[in-house]
Amino acid sequence: MERSLVLVKPDGVQRGLIGEVIARFERRGLRLVGAKFMQVSLDLAKAHYTEHEGKPFYDGLIAYITSAPVMAMVWEGPNAVAAIRQTVGSTRPMEAAPGTIRHDFALEVGRNLIHASDKPETGVREVALWFKPEELVDWKREVDRWVFEK
Numbered sequence: 001m002e003r004s005l006v007l008v009k010p011d012g013v014q015r016g017l018i019g020e021v022i023a024r025f026e027r028r029g030l031r032l033v034g035a036k037f038m039q040v041s042l043d044l045a046k047a048h049y050t051e052h053e054g055k056p057f058y059d060g061l062i063a064y065i066t067s068a069p070v071m072a073m074v075w076e077g078p079n080a081v082a083a084i085r086q087t088v089g090s091t092r093p094m095e096a097a098p099g100t101i102r103h104d105f106a107l108e109v110g111r112n113l114i115h116a117s118d119k120p121e122t123g124v125r126e127v128a129l130w131f132k133p134e135e136l137v138d139w140k141r142e143v144d145r146w147v148f149e150k
């Protein structure tokens with residue numbers, strides 16, 4: 001089953017939006033596989049955002065993600081990466097579709113509340129970076145057959 005890393009970033013945690021984010025993924029039908037509330041170290045922040053090194057917003061991004069705790073989660077489901085990005089909305093909140101998390105709760109790209117893996121391969125890399133294998137739970141829900149076709 002496809003998996004995505006999801007982070008409720010420091011602004012989402014400070015604003016009390018962890019539950020709101022979890023509720024949206026739960027009601028979408030995605031299955032939670034792992035979760036931990038944590039302070040992000042500088043090393044983890046740099047490893048996570050390595051693709052953005054050298055960009056003008058990089059230093060601010062590292063400062064932002066390490067500024068307060070995050071809620072790190074792994075969610076799975078059919079097409080989980082694309083489904084989650086759709087629920088999250090575009091990177092720039094002013095371009096995010098109404099009804100998406102970034103549209104409904106954010107205004108600026110540097111405070112866009114949430115991180116989600118951008119491709120299935122990125123999901124694999126990011127889940128391995130943030131979680132040890134024993135922190136992930138393989139489980140079935142009674143409701144799975146009413147959400148997942150196969």
Ligand code: IDP
Pocket residue numbers: 052057060061090091109110111112114115116118
């Ligand atoms: P994504 O989070 O939607 O995948 P990316 O392009 O991967 O977007 O950028 C990672 C994060 O870097 C964004 O979520 C946002 O927090 C931050 N970011 C991206 N572009 C800018 C910018 O132009 N100014 C400030 N922060 C930015």
Ligand code: MG
Pocket residue numbers: 118
């Ligand atoms: Mg990205």
